[in-house]
Amino acid sequence: MFQLRLCLLLFLSSIVSLQAQQPKTYNSSEIYEAVQKLNVLGSVLYIAAHPDDENTRLISYMSNQVKARTAYLSLTRGDGGQNLIGPEIRELLGVIRTQELLGARRVDGGEQRFSRANDFGYSKHPDETLEIWNEDEVLADVVWAIRKFKPDVIINRFDHRRAGQTHGHHTASAILSLKAFDITNDASKYPSQLTLTETWQPKRLFYNTSWWRYGSQEAFDKLDKSNMLSFDIGTYYSSKGKSNNEIAALASSQHLSQGFGRLSQRGSQDEYIEFLKGESLNSSDNIFEGIDTSWNRVAGGKVIGDILKKIETNFNFKNPASHLPQLLEAYKLLQIIKDEHWKTIKTKELKTIIEACAGLYLEVSANTPNAAPNADVTLNMEVVNRSTANIDLVSYNLSTLSTGISKKMTLASNHKLNFEEGITIPSHSNYTTPYWLNTKSTLGMYTVKDQSLIGLPETPRTVFVDFNLLIEGTPINFTKPVIYRYSKPDKGELYRPFEIIPIVSASLSDEVYIFENDQQKEIEVSVKAGKDNIDGFVQMAYPKGWQVVPEKQNIKISNKGDIQKVMFTVIPPKNQSEGLITPMVNIEGEFYTDEIMEIDYAHIPFQTVLMPSESKVVRLNIKTEGTNIGYIEGAGDVVPESLRQIGYHVTIIKPAQISPENLDDFDAIVVGIRAYNIVEDLIFKQRFLLDYVKEGGNLIIQYNTNRGIKVDNLAPFDMQVSRDRVTDENALVTILDPNHPILNFPNKIGAQDFDGWVQERGLYFPDKWSKEFTPLLAFNDIGENSKEGALLVAKYGKGNYIYTGLSFFREFPAGVPGAYRLFANLLSAGKQEYNPPKN
């Protein structure tokens, strides 16, 4: 089932991939729609917490039916979620989900904004969320987004009155939206923003409600809806050949890393928004009531509106270029209006329409996908006028040069021109990487010092070309970022953004190196050249008490893109210790310490992310008993690799191989996370696992979600999995049975073993179990009852059955010593004479 769904997602991703990469060109219908939108001066800002929270039906409706300028402000980039399509988690997943949001907006016609809030994982209450986020900074960012975007109307996805009933990030997004609504027009609030923008007062604030908010469709039907507006978001767009709902489904399906590929819907469907704040209204479907959303809204706009309305009414689908003289007239008039906000927005829209009507094709392609500072790059420019309009290429400006290059030539109809220019990447260029990852983040916040970058979905491109044209005698310029165009025999034409990379980067083979005793380990460093002829050496930075030999390894790489691997020997200290090691590559006296991560999926543009190259080294004070571990994989975790690191021999047991003979030899069998939710075979194989325990085996089952468990008997005795979780990774731990062998053999487990845990203690703990089970640990989040189901042990026959919702799968890759010590004890259960707990 899971496999099938993944195939479906991958199939879907190949359909939508073209839009992610290719420069957009417009057909007549799209130009006409752009003209319609040009004539609407109204805007809507939709606010929620995560990528995939947004209601694409409503965003698409506002953008395509109402023709409003519509944006989605997602407070986070979704770093804390799970990734269904690849290994990226945390920051890298945030980069993927940022691009998926941009992909969704390309489909539904919206724009995308963010705040600096970091998605730190599940949060039960907005109070906790706002404490871990810096509430004042996130509120400042919401205010900033509103002051910059200047929405007439704000729509919250979540209900601010539901604290504790949904993800804390969700409620917090609504709470902050309400607070911001009241202060964005107050110049005394966040005054430093006002050097870059102005105060702004949105007219109204709504909450995008739904029947599920009221428990059932029936309850919702009975509700007094006098303070709600409704829209039929099933409307059909003949110019697109699609209904609004179909577009919304395509937009949602961009969230492939979340497994959001979904079926489209057709037919009439109502969507509701509840009025919360601002100027009251009489209409049942006009959110802009009392706001003039025509060109009359801006001083000097009426004459522009008159010209553009005529184009809209008499649009020439056969020859859109026939509108160029009027469009250019409107363009000239627009340049002299005083309202800078609308001037900027509408100039951009109008230029796109002029470019599309003229059938202009302007492209700048580099001869390489990336280059380091000081490198020489050849740019190939393609310029074609595919209309009969009179167009001259006056000059072009390369962003890397201070003076323009004069051309003075007429662009004959459909006559392609190519120009080649050699450029040198400036020595002071910033590397291409997501701006919010440039500085170390905290658990709750990204650090962004440059106010003008805050909220932007991506880092602005620094290598581009400005084409200066005369269209029907009117000077107008078009800016094109440099791209890399190439082809693959099995994929056709492909595009990548052009990127600036360091001359050299280095990476370590593992994120964590665990030393289970004082034996030294060999570790591998890969050095990649960002230019030809790299010559230097690598040194390691390492924590006090540790040793690394040799002191340096020489590096010599002839070709850009090639990798050289070198080995270092790491010698741990005698006692428990942890720290970071970093490879430092020295080229001509300068040290380079970054690693380049490349993210390459068909449904999003290619991404390059620079991160500090560092790995954790941990010297554990650990004893182990037994060596042979069998592992039955679930939804995927790195527990097998982690156990191998501390010296266990781990064999992956395929579900089909689970049989009494195959289980016999193992000292312990471990079942991966959510295995009972996704592995069909366990329905038939569970009895072999329980028999294995009965005969003296040791079975450790990690967490499963409480919905859709495929077996009736997860355990040999009654036990019920609940949604109980403890999200505070520092929650105080009570050891319920300090004398229990599992907490004493072979490692004595104490409070210090629960220090330094990450993200959470655990999840989906059982909340009911029969007397055969002994609970060993208890903890709770603030304000909640103690949870005792995180680690349950039962003697069954001659063996041991252990069920644990502790998040070992998160703690191992983070190198948390106590998690390793405790797990070693679970694996050793029964290796020592078992003393049943005294009741």
Ligand SMILES: [Zn+2]
């Ligand atoms: Zn969410």
